[in-house]
Amino acid sequence: MRRHQLFILFLISSICIYLLFVWYDQHIWKVSKSNYLVFNHSNFSLHCTGKTNRTFQPISDPLISVEEWELLVKNLQWSLPPEALSTKESTDATKCSFSIVNPDSNHMVGGFVDVTVTARDAQARRKTYGGDFFQAKLYNTELKASTYGSVTDHCNGTYTVRLSLLWPGPAEVSIRLVHSSEAVQVLWRQREQDPDKVFFHGYFEGGGKQETAICNAQRSTKLVGDGKQCCCDYIDSVTGDPWFCRRPSSLPCHSLYYHSMGGYQAVLTEAEKAILKSSTNIIVPGKNAINVQPQTTESKQFLSHKVTDKPVYNYRTLSDRCGS
Missing domain, CATH: 1.20.5 (Single alpha-helices involved in coiled-coils or other helix-helix interfaces)
Structure with missing residues (x-):
């Protein structure tokens, strides 16, 4: 029992x-x-009007709603320079600056700190348009704590950064220029006008013969060539994605058995190469230190009624949840 x-x-x-x-x-x-x-990346939003840099076909996928599709399209838009420019007109991180809004105010855990970023070109002239790719971070080296913030492009050469205050004590702001708006323009042109910067080799085998042909995910000009050997069309049975290969000279299309990386074939002008090499992934100078006060009973009550655009966490609570 x-x-x-x-x-x-x-x-x-x-x-x-x-x-x-x-x-x-x-x-x-x-x-x-x-x-x-x-908190693992900088959100970027565009607060301006004007021509968009890409057009999208209406969504026909039944798994994505129209609202979700429109939101994706909106988030993919990016402000571009009005015309092709040289390195002298490109945004130079060493000439840019940032400042903390209300640096003397009491910053408390659970709140936010706002930062204004001003973009300038290599000749220290203030930019009059947006499109720069800035990444913003608040960190404390001793605590090994950091959080990324949101960046709002005002399309006039200025940007507003908002960073969440997640731990008490000292904190430093870091603003990094990942790509200038001119470099973004180069990358955009490469994506839109020259999409197959990477090509692949397709391997065909049959009847004791072997052949190699150029393959890619798009039927591009480079793939088609003069049109005499185009093309073998394939459809992935699981995803439905298309795949194209130049037709081998003596083997049928169904003899394809493998493909591998072929190489890179991006076509850049000397000016574009210079723009991509200049002022890329560089820290922007600025006064970056703040001191964050711990929460009080009054501040907790105030912040509990405050509407925010993203969740707010105490650093220790967040680190415990994430296992760090």
């Missing part, structure tokens, strides 16, 4: 532990993982 009771008790305990793990996975780990990703 005693053994039977122990067995029942063990079975009930096992079921409870299992249910606890399931609940933890669904309500704690997944939430903390998704919230951690919120």
Whole structure:
């Protein structure tokens, strides 16, 4: 009888532990993982009007709603310079600057700090248009803590950064110019007008013969060539994605059995090469130190009624959830 009771008790305990793990996975780990990703990059938004830099076909995928598609299209838009420019007109990170808005105000955990970034070209002239790719971060080296912020492009050479305050004590602002707007223009042109910068080799085999042909995911001008050997068309049976290869001279299209990386074939002018090499991934100078005060009872009540654009976390709570 005693053994039977122990067995029942063990079975009930096992079921409870299992249910606890399931609940933890669904309500704690997944939430903390998704919230951690919120702070793992700089969100970028465009607050200006004008011509967009790309057109998109209406969505026909039943798995994506029209609202989701329109949001994706909006987020993919990027402000471009009015015309092709040289390195002298390109944004120079060493000439740019940033300043903390209200540096003397009391910054508290759970709030935000705003930063204004001013872009200038290589001749220290203030930019009159946007499109620069800035990345903003707040960090504390001693605590090994950091969070990325959102960047708003005002399309006039100025940007507003908003950073969440997640831990008490000293914190430093870091603004990095990843690409100038002119470099973004070069990359955009390469993507839109010359999409197959990477090409692949397709290997065909049959009847004791082997042939190699150029392949890619788009039927581009480089792939088609003079049109005499174009093209073998393939469709992925799982994803439905297309794949194209130049037709081999003596083997049928169905003899394709493998493909590998072929190489790079980007076509850049000397001016474009210079723009991509200049002022890329460089820290912007500026006064960057603030001191964050711990939360008080009054500040907690104030922040609890404050509407924010993203979740706010105490640093220790976030680090505990993420296992760091």
